[in-house]
Amino acid sequence: MSDAAGQTNRTAESFPAKASGVHDLGGKTGFGPVPADDDAIFHADWERRAFAVSQLAQIAAGFNTDAFRHGVEREDPDLYLRIPYFDKWIRNGERMLVEGGVLAPDEVSARMNGSESTGQPSRTTDATPHGERGVRRPAEQPAVYATGDQVRVRTDRTPTGHTRLPNYVLGHTGVVERVNESWIFPDTHAHGQGEDPTWVYAVRFNAADLWPDDHPTGQGHTVLVDLYEPYLETP
Amino acid sequence: MSHDHHHHHPEPTDPAIRVEAIEQLLVEKGIVTTERIDGVIDKYEHDIGPMNGATIVAKAWLDPQYRDRLLSDGSAVIKEEGFSGGQAEHLVVVENTDEVHNLVVCTLCSCYPWAVLGLPPSWYKSPEYRARAVRDPRGVLADFGTELDEEVEIRVWDSSAEVRYMVLPQRPPEATGDTVEELAPMVGRDAMIGVRLAGADS
Structure with a gap:
């Protein structure tokens, strides 16, 4: 498959690790109360610099935001939940620079240890930037669903790469609340497999359907999830 | 990628040292400049922030036509205000x-409407919030001291694609002014995420 610039791209196999899924947190229990008092944007100067350096690293490595998000998702699952947010960012900044062939695999660790790097930079993926055009694109086909339609979230897709389909809605039926334009498809774009613009729908689910034990009366709140058309089927 | 990545129980290294090492390498190689890094930080710390969102909420409270346009085409309104991007x-x-x-x-990462609210607060990015907001929103609201009537329908928006959501809070009774300058300070960031009511955290 090729991207908008006509480059031929390799597949997800060229990434060294797959996402563990630990980042897919919606609906998981036992995490305890929200740390509502921890409302700082940055806690320390290194977090400020990590924020900027990670993004500039992504750009220097020639990657798009979907590839960046997938990079964070490939954090070691043992670390994902316990290291600071911007630590995940800067570790991903390093991942982007190494996978993009900007830095040798041992270059950052050598610098941190005060030793000399012996490796060579080598690009290991062909994921692409999306440049200044943003990520909204016209789709080739009209939207399959309209506001008010019932849709079911498919269960026959089992991606091991990047996806924006949260597990907690798998197999559930909801109603299209709004058609939210068409966009680059993250599942392909993160892997350099093309932009594949697709429609996005805000789909409304009943919490009582998603988590029946929480709502014995059948009455609960509403959850709206933005879902790309390939995730959906007609029930 | 660091070589401890494949160890069974990796221990993280001090992230400040990693940031410094990467910044040094990128600057030495001429890939980025320190000024460019400082510029990115400055933009997101000072130029954008919840005052943008508070301004449009205050305008919507004062002007029903503005409110209608904001609800029907939020993107057009923030473009007019010069808040686009991010x-x-x-x-x-x-x-x-x-x-x-x-x-x-x-729930999947930390998507947030930067252009109108700036960068997200720490708790918004926490596993606790990301896990629980969709499943137990009343419990999450209680963590912020926010209580709603039992009859109120709670709608949780999971920003799982590229659309960004902002809440237009209700105008509190104490917000009696009739100018944007008087009303915008009543609109806290947390009210535009939906964990508090306007006035309560301002």
Whole structure:
């Protein structure tokens, strides 16, 4: 498959690790109360610099935001939940620079240890930037669903790469609340497999359907999830 | 990628040292300049922030036509205001009423309407919030000291694609001014995420 610039791209196999899924947190229990008092944007100067350096690293490595998000998702699952947010960012900044062939695999660790790097930079993926055009694109086909339609979230897709389909809605039926334009498809774009613009729908689910034990009366709140058309089927 | 990545129980290294090492390498190789790094930080710390969102909420409280346009085409309104870019190519503003209360989360990462609210607070990015907001929103609201009537329908928006959501909070009774300058300070960031009511955290 090729991207908008006509480059031929390799597949997800060229990434060294797959996402563990630990980042897919919606609906998981036992995490305890929200740390509502921890409302700082940055806690320390290194977090400020990590924020900027990670993004500039992504750009220097020639990657798009979907590839960046997938990079964070490939954090070691043992670390994902316990290291600071911007630590995940800067570790991903390093991942982007190494996978993009900007830095040798041992270059950052050598610098941190005060030793000399012996490796060579080598690009290991062909994921692409999306440049200044943003990520909204016209789709080739009209939207399959309209506001008010019932849709079911498919269960026959089992991606091991990047996806924006949260597990907690798998197999559930909801109603299209709004058609939210068409966009680059993250599942392909993160892997350099093309932009594949697709429609996005805000789909409304009943919490009582998603988590029946929480709502014995059948009455609960509403959850709206933005879902790309390939995730959906007609029930 | 660091070589400890494949160890069974990796221990993280001090992230400040990693940031410094990467910054040094990129600057030495001429890939980025320190000024460019400082510029990115400065933009997101000073030029954008919840005052942008508070301004449009205050305008919506004062002008019903503005409110209608904000709810029907939030992207057009923020473009007019000059707030476009930064994770808000498509902004959808959802309105709180006596019957409906909206709450915004990103369960998969930390998507947030940067153009109108700036960068997200730490708790928004926490596993606790990301896990629980979709499943137990009343419990999450209680963590912020926010209590709603049992009859109010709670609608949780999971920002799982590129659309960004912002809440238009209800105008509190104490917000009696008739100018944007008087009203905007009543609109706290947390009210535009939906974890508090306007006035309560301002």
